[in-house]
Amino acid sequence: MHDDYLTNPKTYMALEQLFIDAFMKIISTRKNQEEYTAPFYRTTYNNGQPFGDANPIFSARNAKRKKIIRIIIDEDESEISTAYKNTEHGFETIVFGGISNLPELIASLDKWAKQP
Structure with missing residues (x-):
């Protein structure tokens, strides 16, 4: 359904x-x-056109807990992988996956939101 994103x-x-x-x-x-x-990260050019590269397709930040999630869809990915890094805005969780992993990518949002 989303293969032509x-x-x-x-x-x-x-x-x-x-x-x-x-x-x-x-x-x-x-x-x-x-x-x-x-969304937390800006995903458009100055003229308002979207980047359209799914990096990230979604992002969010919890300011009080100083944590961020970034979901990246890569057409070459067929499995979920996760990376972590400290940024000036907080501790970032970066979740990578492909279109076939949409349910797992969405589940990662729930898991992230439940973490302290």
Whole structure:
């Protein structure tokens, strides 16, 4: 369904929205919703055109806990992998996967939001 995300702007926007909707659903049950900024990283050029490269397809930050998640979709990935790094904005979790891993990528948002 989302296989043409790199060549079809409508598919790309739908994919971004899929992650935004999933994240909003995840945090809607929490009492600390105001701590989150999503998307956190800017994914457009100055003229408003989206980068469209899915790096990241979604990002969020919890300002109080100083943690960030970045979801990157790579067309060559068929498995989920995770990397971590300290940034000036907080501790970042970077989750990589392919289109075939959408359920796992979305599940990583829930796992991240539940971490202290």
